Amino acid sequence: MNRDRVMEAFRAESARLGEVALSWTDRDWALPTRCEPWRVRDLFGHVRVALAWLPGMLAGASPDQAEVSARQYYRPDERFSAATNDTRISLAQGHAAGFPDGRALAEDFIATWQNVHRLCSAEPAGRVVRTRHGDAMLLSEFLVTRVVEVAVHGLDLAAARGDTPWLTPEAGSVVEELLTGRPEGADRRTLGWDQATFLEKATGRQPLTPAEDRRLADMNLQWLALG
Template identity: 30%
Template sequence: MPNSRTLAEPPVVRAALAAQALALRDAVRALDEAELALPTRLGDWRVRELAAHLAIQVGWVPLHVDDPAPDGPLLGLTAWVAAVRSAADLLDEAARRHAAEVFAGPTAAVAAAFDEAVDLLTDFLAGPRAADAGRRFGLRFGPIALGDMLVTRLVETVVHADDLAHALGRSRFPHDTRAVAAVSALLLAALAERAAGADVVDAVAAADVVDRAEKLAAADPLAWIRVATGRDPVPADLPAGLLPLLG
């Protein structure tokens, strides 16, 4: 199973995550009242709920790094990809509550609340505890290594930054390229694992699916990420039974 070292070295992950969070901070600071009320492609979430969800995800590690981590084998990154869908209802509820309680104010208050989450993360990433990639971190799915947990934050910040750009009618978000590369690689690894164990394809077909996805990712990693996360339709040459991986 891939871990953070197979996707990017831990210092690169930390730098990419800090850059991605700061780019999101700038985007949220620029939102006006009308933009906060815009719909998103995430059900009935408005940009306000999306910003609230992003703030939770950005601040999660520094707020919970000292929580007790459960015993047991560490959760790998592809296992996290497979498991995170099961938390969709809880994540939706948390985002709505955060939007109503913390992100309900005017744009200046929203920006300040988002700044606070980003400051928590960037201060943590610059400190010594973030460098302990093997530190156990507790999730509802089981323990995960801190280095891998930070990769999951790359997934959240890349995928939802793209959601934000889409909601605002912008063609692109100023992603950190290292963050996009790490997310693309993780989703390819998760697809390869799912294809290898799927009943709908044999070994040759599974390898062909992964090869086609790799070509899409090489040509346009964000296009691949959108397919893998259910934002864009699955291309005809990629069996829909294997995709999306997240959504």
């Protein structure tokens, strides 16, 4: 996937999430989410933690070649095991607990994504990184997975607050292409879905009718293993 397109999707979706989060009240930050056991504060902390791996990855040695694509990154293995999920949960909760209030947490997220965007923009187009799970990936491919984190969990955060999803078209397009293997558009529109609905359905956040399930199978949808 084109690096500039992925970078713009990361910038647009992260900026939107940070902007929205600055308006949340103490009550909002305490709301439960469908990503149990996280509340809004914890889930937001998880998104920040997911982005914060990048500076350390960029500071490390660059593998000789990429071995894993963004699609392959979501293969079901120990990275999505119960033990690894328990670690994700505790890391997110621990990070969120380190701030006096939600606004401080939101401001930290904004500073984090802006730093990540700056660092990644300075890297050459073919830069390869090694993830914390040991995968050698093109930086642009790993950034696709970060767009997934911000976009899909943005849908979870919107649902927790009863908001209309704020999904940006840039991020929706990148995640849709990851899921279908094709540029976004015709297949989804024949189902009458907008981008947010497609992502909700394709990541198990909304139930599928038997007919919808068959249509997604016909599209050769990539079902992602998600923690």
